[in-house]
Structures are given as structure tokens and as C-alpha cells.
Amino acid sequence: DTTRDKLKEAPKLTLPDAQKVTSVQHWTDKLFSFRVTRPASLRFRSGEFVMIGLMGDPDPKTGKQKPLLRAYSIASPSWDEELEFYSIKVQDGPLTSKLQHIQPGDEIILRPKPVGTLVHDALLPGKRIWFFSTGTGFAPFASLLREPQTYEDYDEVIITHTCREVGELEYGRKLIEDIKQDELMQELIGEENLNKIRYYPTTTREESPKMGRITDLMRSGEVFADLGVEPLNPETDRAMVCGNLAFNLDIKELLEGYGLEEGANSDPKHYVVEKAFLD
Numbered sequence: 001d002t003t004r005d006k007l008k009e010a011p012k013l014t015l016p017d018a019q020k021v022t023s024v025q026h027w028t029d030k031l032f033s034f035r036v037t038r039p040a041s042l043r044f045r046s047g048e049f050v051m052i053g054l055m056g057d058p059d060p061k062t063g064k065q066k067p068l069l070r071a072y073s074i075a076s077p078s079w080d081e082e083l084e085f086y087s088i089k090v091q092d093g094p095l096t097s098k099l100q101h102i103q104p105g106d107e108i109i110l111r112p113k114p115v116g117t118l119v120h121d122a123l124l125p126g127k128r129i130w131f132f133s134t135g136t137g138f139a140p141f142a143s144l145l146r147e148p149q150t151y152e153d154y155d156e157v158i159i160t161h162t163c164r165e166v167g168e169l170e171y172g173r174k175l176i177e178d179i180k181q182d183e184l185m186q187e188l189i190g191e192e193n194l195n196k197i198r199y200y201p202t203t204t205r206e207e208s209p210k211m212g213r214i215t216d217l218m219r220s221g222e223v224f225a226d227l228g229v230e231p232l233n234p235e236t237d238r239a240m241v242c243g244n245l246a247f248n249l250d251i252k253e254l255l256e257g258y259g260l261e262e263g264a265n266s267d268p269k270h271y272v273v274e275k276a277f278l279d
């Protein structure tokens with residue numbers, strides 16, 4: 001009958017909360033970034049995350065497909081027309097084993113409900129902000145480094161990024177280089193504000209100009225000597241932390257040791273922490 005024919009001809013159903021991939025860039029065999037269209041209704045604060053993913057494989061018994069979603073920090077700033085994400089590729093990861101193959105024009109699922117603790121609202125006013133990251137934990141800072149409020153709120157913006165290998169630093173290194181050269185950024189944030197950025201990359205398993213875990217470099221005082229700043233102080237310093245679980249716990253202990261206290265949206269204090277996505 002005609003209804004049946006019409007159904008057959010109907011275009012393939014798009015995913016629920018579908019967004020279209022606009023570009024994909026592979027950084028290493030384990031890291032890639034991509035941009036997608038932004039739902040018109042999506043408002044978020046730079047530093048927040050959303051759930052994104054793909055449809056999972058059909059259930060062998062019922063044939064039904066369920067969305068496979070993970071929390072991803074939005075790496076683009078709140079004013080950007082598109083949304084950017086920075087992801088690991090895990091060969092047997094339920095999501096990233098598939099997600100790493102997306103191409104421009106493909107669709108992903110994006111639940112438009114941003115949340116998270118790495119937001120300026122969760123911190124008391126201060127002079128200097130530290131962004132401490134490992135691996136893909138750089139993502140929320142890719143957003144916050146492009147957010148004008150970061151520079152309105154602080155005189156100095158220090159971003160540390162610790163990775164195993166040099167190649168894993170490239171997304172962050174290039175992003176910071178681009179921010180400083182981009183005309184739109186200079187207009188939006190101001191050249192003198194962009195000069196507030198201090199970038200401190202370190203590697204732990206491959207030779208690079210600065211080696212070691214940032215935690216060890218803090219304990220030894222090396223990072224403060226290198227940057228020519230005093231160790232963190234609750235009077236002046238604020239911090240946001242995003243990395244693997246062990247790193248987050250170690251940094252937390254260090255920050256508490258300097259006298260900083262953990263804040264939240266409802267109770268702003270000196271530092272905030274979030275776990276980086278691991279498939």
C-alpha cells in the first residue's frame with residue numbers, strides 16, 4: 001500500500017540530537033580533534049562539557065540500537081559558531097574506536113545539556129590563573145584560553161600541559177600559537193591580553209626542552225623558577241585542573257598544601273577539578 005511505499009522512500013532517519021561534522025584533524029595515532037555544527041539553542045559557559053557520541057551496534061537479539069555517549073569538554077569558546085572537541089583514540093574503546101573514523105558530513109549525537117565545574121563562576125577573584133592539564137585534559141582550556149573573560153579576570157594566565165610524548169603537545173601548542181596570531185582573537189581579546197598567556201609544556205617519556213611531571217616540577221620549585229613567579233598562594237592564585245585521575249588527586253593535594261580550597265558553582269573558592277575523558 002501507499003503508506004508503506006512512502007515509508008520505504010523516506011530519507012534515512014537522522015540520529016536524535018544529531019549534529020553534522022564540519023572538520024576533522026588527526027594529531028597523532030592516538031589523538032584527534034573535530035568540529036561540529038552547534039545547535040541554535042545551545043548556550044554554555046567556556047570550560048563546560050556535554051555528552052556526545054554515536055549510535056551503538058544493534059543489539060544481536062532485538063536489533064535495537066542505543067546511543068553510545070561519553071562526556072566531552074567543549075574545546076571551543078562559548079562565542080564560537082561551531083563546537084570543537086579533542087579526543088583520544090582507543091582501539092578497543094567502545095566509542096572512540098568508531099568516533100575516530102568520522103568524516104566531514106557525518107553526524108554525531110550531541111545532548112545539548114552543558115555542565116561542569118571548570119567555569120569562572122566557581123572561582124573567587126584573583127590575579128593569576130593556572131590551568132593544569134595532562135593529555136586530552138587540555139580540551140576545556142582550549143575553550144577558556146579563547147574566552148575573553150579569562151583575560152578580564154586575571155593579569156596572568158599560566159597553562160601547563162604534561163604529556164608522555166612531544167607529538168601529544170601539538171594540538172595545544174598550535175592552538176596557543178594560533179590564538180596569539182589570529183586577527184579575530186586580537187580584536188576580541190586584545191593583543192596585550194593575549195600576552196598574558198604563559199605556556200608551560202612538559203613531557204615525561206620523550207626528550208623535550210622541559211621534562212618531568214608538572215607535579216614533580218612544582219614540588220622541586222622548578223616551574224616557579226622557570227616562570228619567575230612565586231609558588232601558588234590563596235591570596236593571588238586560582239587554578240583549574242583537568243587530567244587523568246591520579247594526576248587530579250596529586251595536584252589537588254599540592255594545591256591544598258599551598259592553602260588553596262576547592263570551589264564549586266554554588267560556592268566559589270580557589271581551585272576546581274575535572275576528570276579528562278578516557279574511553
Ligand code: A2P
Pocket residue numbers: 134135162163164165203204205213214215244246247248250
Ligand atoms: P608519566 O609518563 O610519568 O606517567 P596518561 O597518558 O597516562 O594519561 O598520562 C598523561 C601524562 O600525565 C603523562 O605525561 C604522565 O606521566 C602524566 N601523569 C600521569 N599520572 C600523573 C600523576 N599522578 N601526576 C602527575 N602527572 C601524571
